[in-house]
Amino acid sequence: MSDSIYTPTSAEMWSGRVDSEKDSLSYRWHQVVQCLNINELNQSEEFALLGFACDVGVARNKGRVGAAGGPDYLRSSIGSLCWQGEESRFLDVGTITPRNNDLESAQIALGKHVKLLLENQKKPIIIGGGHETAFGHYLGIASYLKSRQPSAKLGILNIDAHFDLRSYEFGAHSGSPFLQALEQAKLKEIDLKYFVHGINPHNNTKSLFETAEKLKVEFNSNKEVINNDKSALQKLKAFVEDRTHIYLTICLDVFDAPIAPGVSAPAWHGIQLQKALDVIALIKSSGKLISMDICELNPVFDQDNRTAKLAGMLIAELLQGV
Numbered sequence: 001m002s003d004s005i006y007t008p009t010s011a012e013m014w015s016g017r018v019d020s021e022k023d024s025l026s027y028r029w030h031q032v033v034q035c036l037n038i039n040e041l042n043q044s045e046e047f048a049l050l051g052f053a054c055d056v057g058v059a060r061n062k063g064r065v066g067a068a069g070g071p072d073y074l075r076s077s078i079g080s081l082c083w084q085g086e087e088s089r090f091l092d093v094g095t096i097t098p099r100n101n102d103l104e105s106a107q108i109a110l111g112k113h114v115k116l117l118l119e120n121q122k123k124p125i126i127i128g129g130g131h132e133t134a135f136g137h138y139l140g141i142a143s144y145l146k147s148r149q150p151s152a153k154l155g156i157l158n159i160d161a162h163f164d165l166r167s168y169e170f171g172a173h174s175g176s177p178f179l180q181a182l183e184q185a186k187l188k189e190i191d192l193k194y195f196v197h198g199i200n201p202h203n204n205t206k207s208l209f210e211t212a213e214k215l216k217v218e219f220n221s222n223k224e225v226i227n228n229d230k231s232a233l234q235k236l237k238a239f240v241e242d243r244t245h246i247y248l249t250i251c252l253d254v255f256d257a258p259i260a261p262g263v264s265a266p267a268w269h270g271i272q273l274q275k276a277l278d279v280i281a282l283i284k285s286s287g288k289l290i291s292m293d294i295c296e297l298n299p300v301f302d303q304d305n306r307t308a309k310l311a312g313m314l315i316a317e318l319l320q321g322v
Contacts, residue, residue, distance in 0.1 A: 006095070007094055007097065009051075009075065010035065011035045014075055015079050016029065017080045029081045029083055030079030033091070046089050049093065050113060051070075053072070053097040054096075054103065054133065055067040055068040055129060056098055056101050057103055057173040066264070066300030067295070070299065073302075074312065077305045077308035084316065093122075096109050104172060110133070115140040115141075118290070119144065123289070126291070126292070126294075127297070128293060128295035130296055131295040135178075141247050146190060149244075153245070154185075154191065154245050155243030156178065156192065156195070157236075158195065159279060161199065161222065163219070178194055181194070199222060200222045203265075225275050226269075236282070248280070248283055249293050250292075251263075253265050255270045255272070255273065256271065259272070259306060260306065276314060277313075289318075297311055
């Protein structure tokens with residue numbers, strides 16, 4: 001695939017501590033990751049990291065810009081994490097960067113790259129960028145399933161403080177991706193359902209709650225998540241059980257500000273990391289995860305790499321034991 005807005009990752013982007021250059025049991029992420037041009041994929045099962053260096057949608061949404069630096073910031077921040085998986089299962093296949101603030105073309109390009117990864121048996125891990133990343137990501141998943149498994153029942157599980165169901169009448173943005181996805185799915189006759197885990201009522205208008213109800217969007221509030229509400233956990237499990245494929249998307253603003261200061265739109269009274277790790281464990285055990293992204297990592301506002309390390313731990317949970 002040739003695309004002027006796509007750039008492979010240089011191996012120099014990954015660095016960190018070295019405990020041993022020969023003992024694979026002592027390896028860290030920077031010693032394991034393989035940087036590969038996405039046009040050189042083979043048909044082997046691997047996790048593949050792809051960046052979406054974009055916060056055009058955040059700017060349109062009047063948020064704090066800076067998340068466009070998220071993908072490379074993550075790479076440079078988590079190289080010293082200790083590797084717990086197999087040696088040859090983790091690729092870095094580059095980054096998509098929009099040109100001239102053309103978000104829509106970049107989202108289409110992201111979708112094409114995600115589809116290519118899935119066609120080559122890869123499990124995509126997309127690093128944003130603002131949450132406008134999610135619509136491009138969805139386009140790739142939907143196109144792949146439509147061509148390969150047209151009877152699939154896709155579920156988008158969003159760990160987020162926000163619904164992101166706002167109108168995009170005047171252009172797509174970081175607050176509109178899931179309304180876009182639901183409307184596109186209806187148009188293309190794709191069986192899609194949407195669930196949000198961690199909604200903060202103080203960061204969503206009454207109008208958004210009405211939109212969610214109209215679209216039959218299920219959700220758990222931040223208080224339900226924090227308090228381990230049994231009915232909330234049951235709703236989440238029932239959602240996963242009802243779907244054949246799960247696309248997991250995580251907006252870092254769902255977490256408590258002290259552990260995730262580097263985000264585009266801080267939402268107070270957030271959840272703790274373990275709550276998200278529990279969801280990842282649930283989805284892993286279901287065997288239904290098709291793809292994952294982490295959005296709104298904003299290095300401009302991060303402190304001591306806290307938010308980047310948190311994002312790294314989310315990815316590590318997914319890769320653990322693979």
